[in-house]
Amino acid sequence: xxxxxxxxxxxxxxxxxxxxxxxxxxxxxxxxxxxxxxxxxxxxxxxxxxxxxxxxxxxxxxxxxxxxxxxxxxxxxxxxxxxxxxxxxxxxxxxxxxxxxxxxxxxxxxxxxxxxxxxxxxxxxxxxxxxxxxxxxxxxxxxxxxxxxxxxxxxxxxxxxxxxxxxxxxxxxxxxxxxxxxxxxxxxxxxxxxxxxxxxxxxxxxxxxxxxxxxxxxxxxxxxxxxxxxxxxxxxxxxxxxxxxxxxxxxxxxxxxxxxxxxxxxxxxxxxxxxxxxxxxxxxxxxxxxxxxxxxxxxxxxxxxxxxxxxxxxxxxxxxxxxxxxxxxxxxxxxxxxxxxxxxxxxxxxxxxxxxxxxxxxxxxxxxxxxxxxxxxxxxxxxxxxxxxxxxxxxxxxxxxxx
Amino acid sequence: xxxxxxxxxxxxxxxxxxxxxxxxxxxxxxxxxxxxxxxxxxxxxxxxxxxxxxxxxxxxxxxxxxxxxxxxxxxxxxxxxxxxxxxxxxxxxxxxxxxxxxxxxxxxxxxxxxxxxxxxxxxxxxxxxxxxx
Numbered sequence: 001x002x003x004x005x006x007x008x009x010x011x012x013x014x015x016x017x018x019x020x021x022x023x024x025x026x027x028x029x030x031x032x033x034x035x036x037x038x039x040x041x042x043x044x045x046x047x048x049x050x051x052x053x054x055x056x057x058x059x060x061x062x063x064x065x066x067x068x069x070x071x072x073x074x075x076x077x078x079x080x081x082x083x084x085x086x087x088x089x090x091x092x093x094x095x096x097x098x099x100x101x102x103x104x105x106x107x108x109x110x111x112x113x114x115x116x117x118x119x120x121x122x123x124x125x126x127x128x129x130x131x132x133x134x135x136x137x138x139x140x141x142x143x144x145x146x147x148x149x150x151x152x153x154x155x156x157x158x159x160x161x162x163x164x165x166x167x168x169x170x171x172x173x174x175x176x177x178x179x180x181x182x183x184x185x186x187x188x189x190x191x192x193x194x195x196x197x198x199x200x201x202x203x204x205x206x207x208x209x210x211x212x213x214x215x216x217x218x219x220x221x222x223x224x225x226x227x228x229x230x231x232x233x234x235x236x237x238x239x240x241x242x243x244x245x246x247x248x249x250x251x252x253x254x255x256x257x258x259x260x261x262x263x264x265x266x267x268x269x270x271x272x273x274x275x276x277x278x279x280x281x282x283x284x285x286x287x288x289x290x291x292x293x294x295x296x297x298x299x300x301x302x303x304x305x306x307x308x309x310x311x312x313x314x315x316x317x318x319x320x321x322x323x324x325x326x327x328x329x330x331x332x333x334x335x336x337x338x339x340x341x342x343x344x345x346x347x348x349x350x351x352x353x354x355x356x357x358x359x360x361x362x363x364x365x366x367x368x369x370x371x372x373x374x375x376x377x378x379x380x381x382x383x384x385x386x387x388x389x390x391x392x393x394x395x396x397x398x399x400x401x402x403x
Numbered sequence: 404x405x406x407x408x409x410x411x412x413x414x415x416x417x418x419x420x421x422x423x424x425x426x427x428x429x430x431x432x433x434x435x436x437x438x439x440x441x442x443x444x445x446x447x448x449x450x451x452x453x454x455x456x457x458x459x460x461x462x463x464x465x466x467x468x469x470x471x472x473x474x475x476x477x478x479x480x481x482x483x484x485x486x487x488x489x490x491x492x493x494x495x496x497x498x499x500x501x502x503x504x505x506x507x508x509x510x511x512x513x514x515x516x517x518x519x520x521x522x523x524x525x526x527x528x529x530x531x532x533x534x535x536x
Contacts, residue, residue: 339439339440339461339462339464340439340463341438341439341440341462341465341508342406342463342464345406345407345463345505346404346406349404349406350404356438357437357439358436358437358439365439370439371439371440371441371461371462372438372439393404396404397404397406399404400405400406400412401412401416401464
């Protein structure tokens with residue numbers, strides 16, 4: 001049975017603890033439902049143990065639970081097999097893993113990595129570091145004033161080895177049409193990484209339909225715990241890639257002067273991982289999967305409502321798409337004569353959490369000639385009343401600074 | 404709504420030292436990119452004293468008001484005294500409670516001023532850690 005909209009909020013204990021809280025910063029991290037908190041507690045209380053190595057029943061239980069999350073993650077994104085799922089600390093580490101392993105092994109000086117101007121710093125800096133190490137070139141797909149990608153195939157050249165692109169902008173909410181970009185990349189033999197940090201919680205992803213080579217996600221933005229990242233990689237790619245970090249678990253054999261690596265995905269999971277977090281992530285994936293359709297429609301309804309309300313304030317400027325076409329529940333804006341930090345401070349006094357700053361997207365800010373924006377991001381536990389309260393507070397902030 | 408003290412708001416809206424014409428001998432800019440705050444100081448130094456202070460900048464009310472108020476505080480101050488100004492003295496000057504999340508807003512102009520002087524003396528510049536941030 002699909003839970004009703006009103007029950008969404010009641011599943012998140014933080015709103016019971018803080019009844020006045022209006023949380024409009026879910027793009028930074030989502031709140032956690034009771035089932036996720038219970039799962040973590042249950043792990044520590046009933047089967048806490050180290051995985052894969054210890055020869056006892058408790059370790060086996062922990063290992064089974066850990067591997068069940070791998071299967072759940074594979075199912076969640078339509079991966080061919082669970083061996084295509086690597087657990088990391090966060091999406092940033094997932095991208096760094098690809099840059100260090102795939103990048104160092106298969107890219108040479110003069111090869112090109114194509115990004116977009118609306119990437120998060122975590123999908124820019126690892127490629128700039130690869131540029132420093134190997135002399136590759138980093139190119140960008142431009143955005144128009146509405147925050148839509150301006151893609152033409154000439155951006156992809158015979159030297160393009162990787163296209164790394166966000167599935168949904170964390171600043172503008174834009175959801176680019178990935179399919180033509182992925183097809184054009186594959187035509188020249190380039191691989192494609194999709195940064196699905198924002199997308200994964202707001203829209204279905206099927207890696208096989210998309211034909212993405214790598215997909216990265218962050219559990220904490222998907223109702224899961226912090227400290228868990230997911231990297232999907234096509235099996236044949238993961239098999240060819242050298243290990244990332246060295247240590248326990250990632251090896252097959254170790255000798256005094258050399259080692260042999262374990263098979264993927266284990267060769268990328270050196271050291272004791274965040275077992276509790278990864279075990280808990282299964283509960284978050286189930287929670288989201290069970291409510292998908294109702295969550296998506298509620299988010300759309302809220303986003304549309306917020307856009308219409310924000311448009312009624314003449315001193316606000318929406319940054320990014322102003323309609324519902326191919327966008328998610330993230331809305332950036334600026335206020336005439338008021339710095340985004342002051343907007344956030346005013347709202348914070350009313351227990352309303354929004355984000356202000358460059359949102360780890362300095363090159364997009366520069367492109368749009370903005371020092372910073374204020375950002376509202378919505379989740380199913382939000383209500384129209386939350387948006388009304390935010391609008392009212394924005395009116396007060398403007399009055400405070402303009403009178 | 405009452406976000407900041409009236410004194411801060413007044414200074415933000417009507418700064419004394421912003422864009423003031425002075426015979427600057429040194430200038431220095433500091434930015435807090437994650438917030439989008441920037442201040443550029445123009446300074447006139449005579450006989451080891453700060454005799455002229457002007458700024459341009461962009462940012463939140465606290466960063467811009469603090470930059471303006473710092474001009475009053477340091478007027479005719481000895482260079483050595485400015486170099487030893489502390490975070491606490493800036494908070495006292497502002498006269499409002501500064502939360503951790505706003506500390507860089509409050510201290511951006513102090514960082515700019517102290518680094519301007521350090522640069523002028525060919526001494527290594529300071530970073531936020533100088534204020535235990």
